[in-house]
Amino acid sequence: MKRLLFVLCLSLAAPSCTNAQPNLTPVGQKAFNADQLLKDIDALGQTARNLNATTGTLHLSDRDTAYIRDFSISASAGILAYGQGAGTLAIVVTSYHNLQGQLSADAKANDKLRFVLGVVDAAIAQIKVN
């Protein structure tokens, strides 16, 4: 039980550690959050491209992959601007909602894609909270 608690505590501590950036000004915190989101979107893109290249049940269609590409490119530009102190996250949130509406049922049912989409979703929510 101690081991399980140990692992559980570390797991729970990990997200809070990434958010608790010491000695950062509000500008720096904004840049940090934006950079984390950029990394998550890059991970989403890598996963989408890998799934697109695979065959079988996990294959992500070209169309769905293209939707993710369009989201990634437009959202990243917005995130860069946000992290550099210009603009808001509105374009990112809008693009993300558009993406969710565009993806096919197969894409939404893809476990691997759903996982990374969830990470991006959480990162956007985290920034909006902050």
Added chain:
Amino acid sequence: MADPNQIADLAERLAESAVPGLAAFHPLIALISTAIISHFQATKTFPTEAEIVAALPVDYQKVLSGWSAWTPSGDGTLSPPKAP
């Protein structure tokens, strides 16, 4: 820097001595805990604000370059270009 595997092994022994039933899950727990400890060791030093600001355009470029290298699988789900 301590080896994450050694730290995980120590934690594993402590846990299994406390709860013998955990031994059945040893491989899975060891794998997860080693990964978590490795992550902590890799990220325990926070970047400076200047490093964070400098990383933004680099990571942005990484997103773009990743997609510029993408070649669709050719599964036919992309609409063909319309004839002029």
